Amino acid sequence: MILTDNETKVDQLNYEAIATTIVELLRQRPDQPMTIGVHGDWGAGKSSVLEMIDAKIGTDEKALCLKFNGWRFQGFEDAKIALIEGIVTGLLEKRPLLTKATQEVKEVFKRIDWLKVAKKAGGLALTAHTGIPMPGQIGDIVHVVQALIPDSLKKEKVGEEPAKDLKGLLKPKSPKRTPKEIEEFRKAFDNLLTAAGIDQLVVLIDDLDRCLPDTAIETLEAVRLFVFTSRTAFVVAADEAMIEYAVRKHFPDLPDTTGPMTYSRNYLEKLIQVPFRIPALGDIETRIYVTLLLAGTALGEDDPAFNELIAAARERLKRPWTSAPFDSTTVKGVLSNKYEAVQNELFLSEQIGPTLASGTNGNPRQIKRFLNAMILRHRTAHARGFGDEVRLPVLAKLMLAERFLPQFFDQIGAAAATAADGKCPDLAHLETLSPHVKADSPLDNAWSDDPKRSTFQPTNRLREWLSSPVIRSWAEVQPAVGELDLRPYLFVAKDRKDYFGAATVLGHLANVAEKLLGPKIAVQGMESTLRKLAFAEAAQIFEVVRGRIVGGDSFEKEPPGTAGLAVLVRAHPDLQASLVDFLENLPAQRLGPWVCNGWDAVIKDPTAGQRFDRLLGKWTKDGPVMLKTAASGVLKTRQRVN
Numbered sequence: 001m002i003l004t005d006n007e008t009k010v011d012q013l014n015y016e017a018i019a020t021t022i023v024e025l026l027r028q029r030p031d032q033p034m035t036i037g038v039h040g041d042w043g044a045g046k047s048s049v050l051e052m053i054d055a056k057i058g059t060d061e062k063a064l065c066l067k068f069n070g071w072r073f074q075g076f077e078d079a080k081i082a083l084i085e086g087i088v089t090g091l092l093e094k095r096p097l098l099t100k101a102t103q104e105v106k107e108v109f110k111r112i113d114w115l116k117v118a119k120k121a122g123g124l125a126l127t128a129h130t131g132i133p134m135p136g137q138i139g140d141i142v143h144v145v146q147a148l149i150p151d152s153l154k155k156e157k158v159g160e161e162p163a164k165d166l167k168g169l170l171k172p173k174s175p176k177r178t179p180k181e182i183e184e185f186r187k188a189f190d191n192l193l194t195a196a197g198i199d200q201l202v203v204l205i206d207d208l209d210r211c212l213p214d215t216a217i218e219t220l221e222a223v224r225l226f227v228f229t230s231r232t233a234f235v236v237a238a239d240e241a242m243i244e245y246a247v248r249k250h251f252p253d254l255p256d257t258t259g260p261m262t263y264s265r266n267y268l269e270k271l272i273q274v275p276f277r278i279p280a281l282g283d284i285e286t287r288i289y290v291t292l293l294l295a296g297t298a299l300g301e302d303d304p305a306f307n308e309l310i311a312a313a314r315e316r317l318k319r320p321w322t323s324a325p326f327d328s329t330t331v332k333g334v335l336s337n338k339y340e341a342v343q344n345e346l347f348l349s350e351q352i353g354p355t356l357a358s359g360t361n362g363n364p365r366q367i368k369r370f371l372n373a374m375i376l377r378h379r380t381a382h383a384r385g386f387g388d389e390v391r392l393p394v395l396a397k398l399m400l401a402e403r404f405l406p407q408f409f410d411q412i413g414a415a416a417a418t419a420a421d422g423k424c425p426d427l428a429h430l431e432t433l434s435p436h437v438k439a440d441s442p443l444d445n446a447w448s449d450d451p452k453r454s455t456f457q458p459t460n461r462l463r464e465w466l467s468s469p470v471i472r473s474w475a476e477v478q479p480a481v482g483e484l485d486l487r488p489y490l491f492v493a494k495d496r497k498d499y500f501g502a503a504t505v506l507g508h509l510a511n512v513a514e515k516l517l518g519p520k521i522a523v524q525g526m527e528s529t530l531r532k533l534a535f536a537e538a539a540q541i542f543e544v545v546r547g548r549i550v551g552g553d554s555f556e557k558e559p560p561g562t563a564g565l566a567v568l569v570r571a572h573p574d575l576q577a578s579l580v581d582f583l584e585n586l587p588a589q590r591l592g593p594w595v596c597n598g599w600d601a602v603i604k605d606p607t608a609g610q611r612f613d614r615l616l617g618k619w620t621k622d623g624p625v626m627l628k629t630a631a632s633g634v635l636k637t638r639q640r641v642n
Contacts, residue, residue, distance in 0.1 A: 015045055016314075018276060019052035025274065026233050030063065030200035034233040035223065035271055039240050040278035042209065043365025046237035049278065050204045053235060062199045066090040068219075071207035080218040084225065085112055087203055088192070095196040104188070104195045111185035186229045193231050202233045209242035213249035216242075220271060227271070236272065243268050281362030284320045287353030288313050290367060291326060294345030305338045344392070351478060352396045374399050377492040389488040394481050398489050401474055408471055411461060413493070416486040418510040426462045427475075428482025433458075434475040437466055509537055513544045516564025523564045530571035538572040546582050555586060558594040569602050576608040584615055588623040593630030595619075600638070613638060 022036055040046050050067070057065040068086055088108055092098050098105060193201060205223070208216045220243075226232045247267045269275075281289060292313055299306045312334045316326050328346050332339040360366035374396055381390040401409040415424040458466070465471045512530075516523055530538065542565065549561040565582070569575045579602065586595065596616065603612050616638070619631035 015049050015278070016052055018278065019049050019056060022049075022053055022235065022276065023056045026057075026200065026202060026235075027060070027063070031230055033227055033229055033231075035227060035273050036233070036235045037240075037268075037272035037275040038235060038237040038278065039275055040237075041239055041280075041363060043363045044278045044280070045364050046278060047206050050206055050235065050237050053202070054204060057202055062197075063202060064091065064094055064196075064198050064200075065202045065204060066094070067204045067206065069206050071210040080222040081112070083205075083219055083222040087201075087226075088112065088189070091192065091196060091198075091201065095198070098192070098196050104192045107188040108185070108192050111188050114185075182225065185225070189226075189232075190230055198231065200231050200233060202235065205234060205236045205238075208236065209239040211246070213246035216246040217250040224271060240268060240275075279362075281364065281367075282320065283353070284326070285317060286356060286360070286362055286367065287349060288316060288326045289364065290353050290356065290371070291331070291346060291349040293368065293371065294349055295331070295342045298342045298345050299338065303338075305335050309334050348392055348396060351393050352400060356400065370399070370403060381488065381492050386488050386491075389485075390492060393479050394484060395489055395492070397474075397477055397479065397481055398486070398493075400477070402493060405471060405474060408465065408468075408474075412486070413490050414510070414514055417490055422485035422487035424482060424486065426459055426465070428480075429458065429462055430465050430471070431475045431480045431482045433462075433466060434472040437472055509533075509541060510544075513541050513548075516541065516545050516568060517548055517561045518564070519560075520563040523567050526564075527567050527571050530568055533572070535572060535574060538568060538575065539578070542568055542575055542578055546578075549582075550585075555590050555595070556592045558592070562594075563598075566598060566602050573604065576603055576605045577611075579603065580608050580611045580615070583612070588619060588627070591619070591623060591627050593626045595627070596630040596634045609638075 018038075022038070025036070026034060038046050038049050054065045054067060057063050066087060068083055092105070203226075205219065208219060211219070216238075220236075223234050223236065226234065244265055244267075292310060295309055296306055299309075309331065312330065313326060316330075327350065328343075331342065331346055335342065356367060356370065360370065374392070377399075378387070378390060378392055378395060381387045398409070398412075401412065412424050412427055415426065416422050465475075512526075512533075515526065533541070545561045545564055545568070549559050549565075552559050565579060569579045579599075583595065583599075596619065599612065603609050613635060616631045616635040620628050620635065623631070
């Protein structure tokens with residue numbers, strides 16, 4: 001039951017309305033050139049809209065639809081030429097009778113070959129403001145024409161005459177030669193459309209926002225070549241923000257009077273005549289979408305019952321602000337005897353729909369990825385032999401916290417992994433108290449109003465959770481999980497983080513290690529507690545904390561845990577050698593000056609002190625300037641004292 005992440009012609013988002021509107025707009029004036037933008041964030045469904053447009057136009061004999069994916073052509077010799085040539089070759093492939101229109105075909109390819117030669121010789125460097133070569137550039141490439149004449153002009157059928165014409169095209173007869181030749185290309189292309197019997201050619205351009213800036217701009221510049229070509233329309237699917245970024249990167253030397261943000265936005269607005277923005281899914285739309293996705297995997301997208309379910313969903317989506325919920329009663333009425341096949345999927349959709357809508361900002365691709373990750377984890381649990389201990393609704397709720405509230409989930413994971421029964425008591429209290437917390441009343445009212453909980457004293461962590469509206473909203477999602485053994489669910493989350501590393505080694509001492517990773521002020525008062533540990537226990541804790549510091553891979557500023565190591569070593573001086581080992585293995589080139597200070601009260605052993613002095617000497621010669629300065633000062637102070 002893995003959901004594919006490809007564009008689809010099966011409309012589960014009611015995007016057909018967008019596609020229909022665009023097609024109607026295109027076909028109103030097929031003789032006029034037009035450029036339409038389909039905009040939306042990454043994963044919003046732009047490619048699916050293009051697929052629907054292609055399907056609708058494909059039924060019209062007088063219109064022809066061609067698709068071009070800029071990302072697939074990235075790395076080719078020239079994305080601009082690839083698009084222009086791709087349009088013409090695509091036209092020939094879909095209209096085989098054009099092979100008889102020899103003169104029109106030759107004329108178009110002659111103009112394309114002119115563009116190729118000019119580009120290869122460096123004569124088609126487009127300017128930021130015009131999109132065409134400077135008038136004097138053509139004269140610079142006349143001397144290389146003979147060597148660069150394309151093979152298509154050397155074939156027997158074409159002969160030497162077109163090559164001679166091509167050389168003539170490149171001669172700098174007048175400053176207006178380049179604009180004239182571009183106009184000649186447009187005329188030749190228009191004649192080709194006439195010969196093909198097409199009253200409108202629609203080119204769909206996808207995945208521009210995945211391209212590198214240069215590829216994206218070259219593709220858009222090719223579109224500009226057709227902007228005034230009659231009977232030709234473009235539908236460009238792209239995230240506006242990514243295209244604006246590409247413009248800024250491609251034209252870095254804009255004049256001071258033109259701000260890069262303003263220019264990049266104007267560039268896109270001048271090219272795109274009609275913009276369509278795909279809206280994010282709302283709460284109701286997300287719940288319907290999740291229901292259709294899961295029902296489609298259970299029934300199969302070709303099942304007639306599934307098509308009936310889509311039709312019912314579309315009715316709800318027409319007026320989502322007034323429609324009744326797409327609940328189990330509605331689905332049961334549509335599917336009748338096939339309802340049982342999707343009952344579990346519907347229950348899951350009702351559970352996670354609201355929170356998933358908020359967490360993904362209504363992005364269809366993120367919704368699919370979340371569902372796929374959840375399904376794969378559930379299958380992994382079955383493959384490992386503990387699938388019966390992992391219930392999908394519980395897994396879904398915990399993964400919502402993991403995906404959208406990661407710090408909160410880490411707190412749950414750390415507590416449950418170290419508990420003897422795998423439970424997190426604060427989580428159980430959170431789920432019980434959350435419905436009683438009011439936004440405009442003190443948190444204490446959540447338990448003081450209930451006689452059964454009047455003596456309950458919440459932990460600081462629970463108070464923190466209850467103060468967050470987002471966490472409270474998550475806690476109220478069913479089912480409740482605070483009274484469950486969460487260890488099986490944490491184990492299948494090991495692809496993100498191993499919550500059992502410290503717990504397996506330390507057992508009940510894992511909480512001590514977590515506290516040593518806390519703020520410096522908090523760990524200073526732990527020394528007396530740490531002295532009660534056996535040396536073997538202290539050494540295990542040292543290794544866990546050291547591993548967390550190194551795993552953080554950030555050393556310019558003092559990382560969490562170093563103050564904890566200092567307190568631990570002060571409580572167990574036999575760990576001084578291990579501390580110096582830790583300091584010696586840190587990457588000198590990435591260290592901040594913090595690493596030099598604060599160790600005098602910790603490193604007391606003469607042997608360890610000598611090793612530390614040698615390390616300071618090394619840092620004075622090898623490291624960033626601030627580290628060298630700090631190490632030199634500390635070393636001089638230690639030498640004076642000793």
